[in-house]
Amino acid sequence: MRIKSIMASTVLTALALGSATPSASASPAPHLARPTGDRPVGTATLSLDATGGPVSLFYPAVSAAGPKAPFMTEAEAKAVLDADGITGVAPSVLAGVRTDAVVDAPPSGHRLPLAVLFPGLRRPRAELTSLAEDLASHGVFVAVAARPDGPADVSPVLDSLTRSKWADLVDPDRIGVAGLDGTGPAMAADPRVRAGVDLDGPDAPLPAPGLDRPFLFLGRPDAGTAGWDGLRGWKRRLTVTGTVHRSFTDIGLVGEQLGLGFGATTPAVRAQAITAAYVRAFFDRHLRGRPQPLLDQPSAQYPEVVFARTSTPYLPAPTGDRPVGATAVYLKDTSRPDPWVPSVPYRELMVSLFYPAASAKGPKTQYLTPAESAALLQGSGLDMPPDGLAAMVTNAVADARPAGRGLPLIVLSPGYTKPRATLSALAEDLASHGYAVALVGHTHENTGQSFPDGHFAGCASCDLPHDDAFWEKLEQGRATDVSFVLDSLAHSKWAPLIDTSRIGMAGHSIGGASTLPAMVADGRIKAGMNIDGTTHVPLTGLSRPFMFLGHQLGDTACVPGDPTWQRDWPQLTGWKRWADVRGAQHASFTDVGLVGDEFGVDYGATTSALRTQEITRTYVNAFFDQHLRGAPRPVLDRPAYPEVSFCH
Template identity: 30%
Template sequence: MTVCLDLNDHKRTFPQSNKDKMLSILALLLLAFWSPTAHTVSLGRFPVSITSAQLNDIARLDPFAPKPQHRTFMVSIFELVEHDCKAISSPYMPPLTAAYEDAKFSAYGVPEGTFPDLTIKVCQPTTKPLSNQRTNKVVLFSGALGTSRYLYSALIATVASRGYTIIAVDHPYDTDIVEFPSGKTIIGLNLTDEQIPLAVETRARDLSFVLDHLSRTTKSCPGRPIQAVAFSHSLGGAAAIAALRDPRILGALNLDGSVFGPAVNASTNKPVLLFGHDGKNRTTDPTWGELWPHLSGWKAEVELVGSAHYSFSDWPVIADEVFGGVENLPAEAAELIGKIGGERMTEILGSYVTAFLTLSFGGKIDGLLKGESKRFPEVLFLE
């Protein structure tokens, strides 16, 4: 199953931003942390391919860029490989991103050299598909403020392996680092509270542009309009709610994200699932309480006991592989990642996200979405 996406965009080049003391620092970090003989750690094996592409929206200026320039961002496309494939070990992150994340998370007790050593096993197709059938249904993913799309790769690959084409977006200037194929990097800004609604709106427009781009490049499936569902984390969850105004986006799964800006009062009859960490609900997050009455379609609010904000990322899996389990995390990191291990988090999120996608694309309502489950007692249904 292949989405009709023109990947030639990765060949485009764009003007360099101020060259950067930061780029020089990153290069030094890379030399310090990486060596070709380093011991690698795999975060799992998945029957999916992962391709990166650079997209350029020439109709829109980037509201956060220091000088006028078109909105340009990076995406990763995760696709199930349905036929023979060659298993390959791929770097979890590109080198400059890995070096940056090493420096960033060392403050939380994560050992230096962790990210350059991480790999993920994926598929490289060895035969051509048996048909040219393309899908007009895609899933969009947007991560937390200041968090690279790469920190969700194992989670996204888990869902993609269940039959979905997923496009994960890095949003420049509110993602901590965005690395382009040319070697250019954009380092995230320290956004003020007043700028957050603009960041949400910009992300929502990024998600819609991905669908615009797909519609233009869908040569093999004419007459089949693109449809999408968004599942996203934190600020990305807010963007998913905001993006519901796009008629092509059929539903939104908000993983632990407060809602900012006009979206909190936007009415929709599309499916919405609010999936909060331990203690996050409409009582403790007023934005969820404000949003709730405006949701007139299928909706549910659940809370995951034992989880924390970054349980909804690859951090529990990384903790399992690097620290031997979340129980061995440094104290600074433990409160951000929670008490649920990577294997269990993958099982929980893979199951609930898949159930929600099935519902939103017009399928039957899975029993997991009807109430609490003996299989997943950690998931509390609040509504």
């Protein structure tokens, strides 16, 4: 990359020649980003067994005392300046950049995760010093190897390290690679590498059948995507707005301090912080097994980072302050036959129970079983393997110990043909705010449901004529399912968790429509919400609190409104609200919309599913806070989002 210097001559003179007595207005010497970890950093040089080429080592040190390492030699600095076409900067300026690593400091620790870093082709090792120091300050052993003439070859580095005096610092089962390209082929060539990061590729195409190990791309929005489809494991493609190639290196960081024009609109110091945060989170997750929400969904802390592509869909993090647990509950109602398969003399249901947990530690719940995932994805057009949704990143700890007793309970009912998991993002969020949530799977009314004994129930109702009588039967049957769930939970080991005097219900689509007949049939349900569901059973009167929340049908808010809601509205004689969300579509209110956005599916929404999920969570939480907890919520009295209109 050829870069022209735009520095003023006075700045050049001051930085290139120095001053014996710096004035108050003198420009400070350029410096690297400070490590963010709590451990001192040491550095040393290792020569490779095979080629004799130098490798820079960075590691947690016993002490921060001692001389700091130079950023690079003057010869290396001159080569960088010449290669980038930078004139007017003396090599001594780059050579004099301050670092934070102590030369030959005694190391601290043993069997540490190892990250091998590769700069770009024919680029100096020094340009990844800030990243290396930051990782080392968090307890990672780092080796930075140059690429003078060829691909990023990790094998000689690993071979040399494991035969050297540094061998005790390396955990051979926790090795990762990160570099400015070539990461994929390096991983494919050496199975010892468990995870890899491509910093602003494009990466070379991967050999068939492709990698099944974790892979992260972090770079410019317009960087290439070669090799992406060949990756078969966990993967994320994150782009950073306003960056250029040098933004991800110390050359960009130092160059910006010198006044060089690289063309980035995001400051290099910010890009460096983002790079360090995401690379560190990636290795913490895949080499240390530590959950990293930063990798699961966009973060308000780093709004510049866009989740561009992913093969592993994710749920947004809950907004409450409590860890979330979840467990699967099997229920069997022997008092009635299955309404869709009358030859089965009982009705069996699966319920996902979400609740505040004592700890956030532990494996997360599986979103769907592989069989459920395959059934839901069949014919969807999504570019993922049939079991792809089984790997959905969730936020609830499986079978975690509950925290609290006597919690208000919310029953959630999903849309027709949709498994119960498709309301998980909402369920997790409610639980994070202190609710117990029973998410009901209505057997034979979804694409498929797995049971603990291994059998699988498909969508028996899907083969029937979907006339008015069908939809009425569906809504009334769900009302019966919900009452049975409430009876069962009240007499189960989960009874102490639930306050049976504070029960609410919400649902999406036919699940939302079923809320009205469920409330009419069961007085235990004190408040209800219909999320974008056309109703089929006419309401004859309800005095308990109720809210409609749906997508805007036309160009004008509330006009036209859902005619079935218009029909039912006068029959609601208690507290009531009707809100429309502009730019949303039917799927926007569920995890289906979230996955669609993550995979670039155009389902007609102009408001993102993530934004609609935020709105939905806000109003569902506020509604039940006010009507089950007695906590007034002003958001229910006036729209809090520009996309939301109150129709009544």
